[in-house]
Amino acid sequence: MLQEFKQEKVGIIPCNGEDLCEGTLTRFACRKVLDTLRPHETVTICLPLFIAGDAGERNFAKTFPTITVDGCAKRCSQVTTEKLSGKPRYAVVVSELLKERGMEAPSSKRTLTRKDQAAIDLVAEDIAGKVDEILRKG
Amino acid sequence: MKKKIVVIPCSGIGKSFGEMGRQAVYEVIEDLRPGDVTTTCLARLMIDDPEAKALIEDNRVITVDGCAKDCARKNVEFTGKSVDRALRVIEVFKENRDLKPLGILNLGEDGFKLVHILAQKLNEEIAGLMRKES
């Protein structure tokens, strides 16, 4: 017997790319959304679990709206989510967003500086705004 | 061209293990074995990125998974490549139960002590693989 409760939640799917500084930024920005900006409205989806996990991640992304957050133009999170689950409502590409807003990418993959915090905040606010749009429109 | 060892962490964002794995990989690549070791984004393998696939096909691979879900190992194997070593961060935590990371991304002092221990373990595994090759 299965019951399903539709929750007003948006799945955030970062790429977490290890090989790029922007990948580190995706992680921090997404966690800020999940933990501080929209903790009750969002849930994190681990991208590698789309292949490695049970159906939980893929099913969520089929049923609920998602926002993919990619570090670079390879768009790994967006491409994988579309291929294995469903089209995300929004696809954020951090490198492009920073360029649009005239901000520099972080210089280290390993640690983020105070200057990078501004970039984290920018990306996090952008994602939070998209979460709000999705939940307003339904 | 000299072969490298490719170390791939799991990209986990739901638990502190993921960040510990990543930081340990960075410590090995940047501090302990610059030149011998490299990494690539696990997500690139998921989109069949030709460069990422060629890198793992041509070199030895060590995966560093946060937990028993083994996302890094499974995603590498999904491409058809067998991993040479598969490490789990949780095993290091079991051996050092008094060290508790502060948060998921902000690991704190204890979390970074675990990172150093894991980096050393990874370094030993790499040394083992390199001995085999020579």
Added chain:
Amino acid sequence: MGEDFMEVTYDKFIFRVKIGYFYHPEECWAIQEGDLVKVGVTDFLQRVVGDPVFLKLPETGDEITRDGYAGTLETIKTTIDLFCPVNGRIAEVHSELMDNPQPINSDPYGEGWLFKVAPSDWEGDKINLMDAQTYFPKMEAKIKEEMAKK
């Protein structure tokens, strides 16, 4: 899985309650197997506490009481006491779990079983436990509480 479980999905998590098992408020379950009663922890509990790293279980031969302490489960998030849902004597311990407690997460109602008890009064103890249908809404209430805590 279908008929064996009652399930509810919250976000990306599916919470399962095995039909035919009996449930204690401290999130353990009991099921009769021949002369013994097998005990484990619920899917809800393993989901909340996270990846187990250390497990301490009672020893074979120990007398054990209903609602009494029956071991410790340590995860990266927390350390919790385990409770026994029946009175009796420990007949068998799933000792392999102490080296590898991961089945508590992956199969809490199956391979994640903790120990078996030779019960002193299973029929009497069972009356004080919940069947799946009674436990299920209580689990849902706890899930909502956990979600609201975030």
